[in-house]
Amino acid sequence: MTEKCNILLIGSGGVGTIASYALEYAGKSAVTSVLRSDYSRVVERGFSINSCDYGQIAAFRPSHVVNSVEESKKYGPFDFAIIATKCVPEVASMIDVIAPAVTANTAIVLVQNGIGIEAEAKARFPNNVVLSGVSMIGSANQNGHIEHECKDAIKIGFFENENYDRAHLEKVCTRFVDLYSNDRNDCEFDENVKFSRWRKLVYNACLNSVCALTGVDVGRLELFGGVDTIIREAMREVIAIAKSDGVELSEDVIDFMIRSDDPVYYSPSMLVDIRKGNLLEIEVINGNPVRIAQEKGIPAPYLTLIYELLKIIQRRTMEQKGMITVPTERPVPK
């Protein structure tokens, strides 16, 4: 029997748990999952899963379930460390969290939304390969039950790293694709991570963000006129910023994304999060593109204002969650 590949996983929401199931199901990996709020329940009962790819699973436990990264180290060293949490860098650094378990040969796999998500990993671990996972999956974790509705389609690529030639990066990447792929899912090598991420941002920085801001699904946003008045202009800004960053997106992407949820009154993830009172991934979805626009001198007033408005809403959510407090007396200039 071939020895299995050790993989660390942080983040067992809908995306991360299906990733761990996919890896274990393929049979070549032993996943060590670091859990916090779900730890006791999963140790006792496992995850229950209702999956369009894998059917009903009463009790799924990855090979190892631990409640801290420190504890995970006894199941290492890890060839891959997957981060599948939401990316909210203004609240917590996931690179800080996994750092104790990262060794010289650990490739870091970021299965997260947004642009510029790799910067911190590359700065902290310049000699480690950093991979990108762009996931299309309709999956959510509700108190340890995973409801998985759309086929797991994930594109895995590598972020450029000046310390390695592309052949090495590609070899590490295709190994992960091989570990992840199975007869039920759709995992492919992403030849151009930067392109894929900018392309997905056309949806996320515009439709997803504006649905969150206005509290309506994409169908209503269109019926109420917002697709023509807001979304097309914001998407043109994304295309212009991408271009300044070396990525050529065709204008066709605008209508492709606008029509991508047809014919559903679809509530995108940021709208769902707002309704649940959750934090949003605004720094990597909204903030980083705006910062690139500022650096490159690309006018982006719509994306800038959308970002600034969402920042206020993010602070409101943080206050509601007790993460920040405001002074009892409003501070005013003397």
Place this chain on the structure above:
Amino acid sequence: MTEKCNILLIGSGGVGTIASYALEYAGKSAVTSVLRSDYSRVVERGFSINSCDYGQIAAFRPSHVVNSVEESKKYGPFDFAIIATKCVPEVASMIDVIAPAVTANTAIVLVQNGIGIEAEAKARFPNNVVLSGVSMIGSANQNGHIEHECKDAIKIGFFENENYDRAHLEKVCTRFVDLYSNDRNDCEFDENVKFSRWRKLVYNACLNSVCALTGVDVGRLELFGGVDTIIREAMREVIAIAKSDGVELSEDVIDFMIRSDDPVYYSPSMLVDIRKGNLLEIEVINGNPVRIAQEKGIPAPYLTLIYELLKIIQRRTMEQKGMITVPTERPVPK
């Protein structure tokens, strides 16, 4: 005994009811108030009022209380017809509503927020004087009880009318000021309506609107960074559009408005309305300035996006109120 002046009033919210009280208290007017939802209650029990200007009033009834404009006509003809409703022209035209009671000598008094509110009245009644009331009053009607917290300070002026010289307009206007003024309130002649309205818009199109969009009060908006990132820029746009419309506002108005609620965590009216699920006056507060910017070629991306976002929220509110419905199946292009 001098005969009293007949005044018609549409809109008995916090502003309108205190206006009718002020006019009756001054003793020179007989107010005919057209009520809808409050009609039966006010006929039976009157308005109960708790007012910083007038104290506790157990049961206030204007001289005449009617439930339709048609019925009001038996107490006319009216020298003044006051419209003190919210201005939501996309839902209903108040000019249509009062039209049956307007005669050749009726001056129309618009005690409403925003810019360009006089256009419809002037188009429909070109030979009638149209007056402007800009009210600073903290007053709300809750099921027939009026809670009035800040001194009634109202500026009454006239909208220009090419069919009359200024002397005539001013004479009609100062007559209304005389009717309204009493020993408890603060009613003054507004020498420059256009200036007053643009100036107030610096607050309403920016702080009021952005608090509504983000769901936070002005204190939190400032603490969370939004005053510097959003409000100052949006206010500069208002000043530029006002200038293109012939109104010179000093840059000082920006800090004056930003500090005008100190030291209170103040929830402005549009935020209060959003929280209550009410419609907002977006066409006259947000839409008209943006349309003027477009006509005059003044760049106003922040005000434009704020308006477009609020339009979506307005439609959402209209759907929640059952005023519009969306098709069961989302319409998509063939």
